[in-house]
Amino acid sequence: MDVLGEDAARRDALEAQARRVLGSAGYQRIETPAFESTELFVRTVGEVTDIVQKEMYTFADAGGRSLTLRPEGTAPVCRAYVEHGMHKLAQPVKLWYLSSFFRAEAPQKGRYRQFWQVGAENIGSASPEVDAELIVLLDELLEVLGVRDVELHLSSLGNPETRAEYRQELIDYLRRHADSVSSDVRGRIELNPLRAFDAKDPETIQTMRGAPKLVDHLSDEDAQHFGAVRALLDEVGITYRIDPTLVRGLDYYTRTVFEFKSAALGAQSTVGAGGRYDGLIEQIGGPDTPGCGWAAGVERMLLASGELPVAPMLVDLYVAMADEPAARRAFLLAREARRAGLKAQLDPSRRALRRQLTQADRIGARYVAIVGESDPTPLREMESGQQQELDLASVIPAILRGSRLS
Ligand code: HAM
Numbered sequence: 001m002d003v004l005g006e007d008a009a010r011r012d013a014l015e016a017q018a019r020r021v022l023g024s025a026g027y028q029r030i031e032t033p034a035f036e037s038t039e040l041f042v043r044t045v046g047e048v049t050d051i052v053q054k055e056m057y058t059f060a061d062a063g064g065r066s067l068t069l070r071p072e073g074t075a076p077v078c079r080a081y082v083e084h085g086m087h088k089l090a091q092p093v094k095l096w097y098l099s100s101f102f103r104a105e106a107p108q109k110g111r112y113r114q115f116w117q118v119g120a121e122n123i124g125s126a127s128p129e130v131d132a133e134l135i136v137l138l139d140e141l142l143e144v145l146g147v148r149d150v151e152l153h154l155s156s157l158g159n160p161e162t163r164a165e166y167r168q169e170l171i172d173y174l175r176r177h178a179d180s181v182s183s184d185v186r187g188r189i190e191l192n193p194l195r196a197f198d199a200k201d202p203e204t205i206q207t208m209r210g211a212p213k214l215v216d217h218l219s220d221e222d223a224q225h226f227g228a229v230r231a232l233l234d235e236v237g238i239t240y241r242i243d244p245t246l247v248r249g250l251d252y253y254t255r256t257v258f259e260f261k262s263a264a265l266g267a268q269s270t271v272g273a274g275g276r277y278d279g280l281i282e283q284i285g286g287p288d289t290p291g292c293g294w295a296a297g298v299e300r301m302l303l304a305s306g307e308l309p310v311a312p313m314l315v316d317l318y319v320a321m322a323d324e325p326a327a328r329r330a331f332l333l334a335r336e337a338r339r340a341g342l343k344a345q346l347d348p349s350r351r352a353l354r355r356q357l358t359q360a361d362r363i364g365a366r367y368v369a370i371v372g373e374s375d376p377t378p379l380r381e382m383e384s385g386q387q388q389e390l391d392l393a394s395v396i397p398a399i400l401r402g403s404r405l406s
Contacts, residue, residue: 001112001299009310010302011116014145015098018118021141025133027096027120032076034100038066044075044280046251048192055103069102072250073119073295074277075284081123082286091124098298110268110300118301120274121293123281128225130292131256131276132232138272138294139238142260146305147271149263153243154233156226157253158218160279166217167193173211180207197245213244222255229256252277256292262304271304272296316342317399318365320356322372329392330371340396369395 003011019029038058045051057069070076077095080086086093097119105111120137122130135152142150157163170193178186181204185196197208218226233240240258248257257275265271274294281289319334321327330346337344345365347356353370360368361382370378376389379398390398 001114006310007302009313011298013310014118014298014301017144018096018098018141021137021144022096022118022120025094025137027094027122030077030080030095030097031099032070032073032080032097034102035067035069036076036079038068040075040079040284041068041071044078044250044252044283045072048188049249049251051103051249055105057102057104070099071101071103073097073099073101073117074121074250074252074280074291074293077119077121077293078123078277078280078286078291079284081289082281082284087124087281087287087289092130093123094120095123096120108268110265110297110303112299116298117295118272118298119293119295121291123291123293124289125292126225126278126290128228128256129232131225131229132236134274134292134294135229135233135258136236136238138260138274138296141296142262142271142301145301147262147264147301148304148306150271150304151261151263152238152240153246153259153261154230154240155215155243155246155257156218156222156255157214157248157257157275158222159254162217162219162222163214166212166214169212169217170194170196177207177210180204194247197247208245215242215244225255248273248275252280252283254278258294260296262300264304264306265300268300270297271300312364314343315345315360315363315365316367317344317395318356318360318363318368319344319346320353320360320368320370321347321350322353322370324350325373326371329373330369333369333371333392333395337396337399340400342396342399367399 041056042052051071056071059067061067081093098116100114100116102114104113107113120134122134171189174181174189174193174196181196182199182201185199185204188195196204199205246257246259253275255276259270259273261269262271272294276292278290280291317337319330321330334344334346347359357368365382368380368382375391377392377395378387379390379395380387388398
C-alpha cells in the first residue's frame with residue numbers, strides 16, 4: 001500500500017505517540033532484519049498455524065537457504081535477545097518496534113500483505129505486573145491516538161502441560177460433535193482443535209458454546225497469575241471481557257492472552273493483541289526466560305482513529321527568485337536560513353514571480369523573500385501582506401526577530 005501525503009503525516013504522529021508512551025515506560029527501540037531463516041517462524045509461530053501453513057512469503061536465497069519475510073515481530077526480537085546475550089543485561093529487557101510485516105492474506109480493508117505494527121516486548125520477568133503494565137500501555141496508546149469503541153478481550157492459556165490435557169479433552173468433544181461443525185473444522189480436529197473457537201459459521205459457533213473451556217482447566221499457579229493480572233487491571237479501572245474462546249493464531253503463548261477490538265473497524269476488528277510467551281526464548285536456544293508483549297496494527301489503528309489530527313507543515317521562509325541570475329543568491333539564502341533554524345524552501349521553478357508567490361501562499365509560507373541579482377530584497381509577510389525592503393544579509397535576522405518560531 002502506498003502511503004502518501006496526510007497518511008504519511010498521520011503515521012509520523014502515531015510514531016511520535018508510540019515513542020512517547022513506550023519510551024516513558026523504559027522501552028527501547030529495536031529493529032531486526034526484514035527476513036529471517038524460515039525455521040525461526042516454523043518453530044515459534046507453529047507449524048500448524050495459518051501463518052506458517054498459508055501466509056508466509058518464503059524463498060530460497062542463492063546459497064539454498066530458506067528465508068521468510070517476517071510475518072510477525074516477537075520471534076525475531078527473541079532471536080535477537082538470544083543472539084546478543086541480552087540475558088546478561090538488567091532484566092527485564094524492554095524493547096519496542098515499529099516495523100513492516102508480511103503475510104500472504106487476501107487483502108481487504110484493514111488487512112494487507114505488507115502491513116506495519118507497533119510492538120512491545122518485555123523479556124525476563126514472569127510477574128503479573130508486566131502483563132498488566134503492557135496492557136495499560138497499549139490501552140494508553142490507543143486512547144491517545146483516539147482509537148474509538150475499543151473492547152479488551154482477556155484470557156489465559158495456562159501452561160503447555162495443562163493445555164495438552166485440555167487439548168485432548170477438546171478433541172474428544174469435537175469428535176463427539178463432528179456432525180455439528182463445519183467441514184473445515186472437522187478436517188482439523190486433530191491438527192488444531194482450538195481454531196474451532198474461531199469458526200464463523202453459525203452451527204460451529206453453537207456447538208462450541210458447549211465445548212470445554214481452557215480457562216476452567218488452569219493449574220493453581222496459572223489461575224493465580226491470571227487473577228493477579230485481572231486485579232491490577234481492575235485497580236487502574238481498565239475494563240475487559242474474559243473471553244474463554246480467545247484463540248491466538250500463534251503457538252508460542254502461555255498464560256495471559258489479550259486482544260483489543262474496535263467496533264469502528266469492520267471484519268478485521270482486532271487493533272492490537274498479544275500475551276505471555278514464557279517458553280519462547282528457551283525454544284530458540286536461549287536460557288529459560290519468560291516474556292510478554294503485544295503488537296498493534298498501524299493501518300488498523302489509523303482506520304479506527306478517524307481523523308488523527310496532523311500538524312500542518314510549517315514553512316517560515318519561501319525563497320522566490322526575481323530572475324535567473326539571482327539563482328545563486330537565492331540558493332544561498334535558503335541554506336543560511338535553514339542553518340539559522342528556519343524552515344526554508346527554495347523555489348527552483350524559474351516561473352513567473354506571480355506564480356511563485358501563489359505557490360508560497362498554497363504551502364502556507366509565513367514569509368517570502370524575493371531575491372534578485374542585487375539588493376534591496378523585498379521580504380513579504382504573507383498574512384498581513386506587509387513588505388520590507390532589506391539587504392539580503394538582514395532577511396534572516398528580520399524573520400527571527402519577527403517570528404514566533406516553533
Ligand atoms: P497478531 O495478532 O498476529 O500478533 O498481529 C497483531 C496485530 O497486527 C493485529 O491485531 C492487527 O492489528 C495487525 N495485523 C496482523 N495481520 C495484519 C494484516 N495482514 N494487515 C494489517 N494488519 C495486520 C502478532 O503479530 C504477535 N507478534 C503479537 C505479540 C507481540 N505477541 C507477543 N508479543
